[in-house]
Amino acid sequence: MSIGHFFKTVLLLGGVTLLHSEVATHPFEVESGMVIYEIHGGTQLTPETNLTIKGNAKLRFKDWGEVKLEEESGVVLTTGAIKHKQHVKRFEKHTKDTVITADYENEQLLERKKVESDSTPHNEIASLVKKGQESVAGLLCDVWEGSGVKKCIYKNIVLKLESHILDVSYIKEATKVVLDINTS
Numbered sequence: 001m002s003i004g005h006f007f008k009t010v011l012l013l014g015g016v017t018l019l020h021s022e023v024a025t026h027p028f029e030v031e032s033g034m035v036i037y038e039i040h041g042g043t044q045l046t047p048e049t050n051l052t053i054k055g056n057a058k059l060r061f062k063d064w065g066e067v068k069l070e071e072e073s074g075v076v077l078t079t080g081a082i083k084h085k086q087h088v089k090r091f092e093k094h095t096k097d098t099v100i101t102a103d104y105e106n107e108q109l110l111e112r113k114k115v116e117s118d119s120t121p122h123n124e125i126a127s128l129v130k131k132g133q134e135s136v137a138g139l140l141c142d143v144w145e146g147s148g149v150k151k152c153i154y155k156n157i158v159l160k161l162e163s164h165i166l167d168v169s170y171i172k173e174a175t176k177v178v179l180d181i182n183t184s
Contacts, residue, residue: 027065029155033179035059041170048081062183136160137174
């Protein structure tokens with residue numbers, strides 16, 4: 001075997017190895033599942049006025065998170081000197097290529113092409129620092145913290161999100177997690 005033939009063989013085998021070692025990345029490290037969340041938070045706006053946030057959310061996904069449905073509904077309530085009640089509702093469906101959002105006010109669905117940042121799992125921890133682990137809904141997840149934000153993530157799925165901005169707290173925490181479910 002000539003040296004040239006040897007190098008061609010090594011390059012060919014190396015190229016084949018690289019092709020086979022390429023790992024497909026998915027948004028989640030679980031094939032399918034459902035997560036039920038409870039949302040709460042608020043602040044004291046003035047000595048006579050309080051802001052309260054209460055609600056629920058649901059995440060359903062399949063195909064390793066390539067297809068997912070996110071639903072949120074709740075109430076933002078101001079009590080005391082100022083009284084106001086606002087109902088909040090959000091629905092979003094992500095597929096491999098598109099994001100569909102419900103516009104409840106205008107009673108229509110809005111569809112847009114998915115961009116790279118919509119599906120990159122590393123966006124969840126960008127600019128955050130790992131601070132340990134915590135148990136949420138019976139699962140041990142990694143705690144990531146940054147400026148005003150704390151996330152508890154299990155296999156790229158956010159099980160708990162805490163946000164504290166301008167003294168307003170927002171906490172979205174999983175109460176029930178069912179993984180590897182039948183999605184038919």
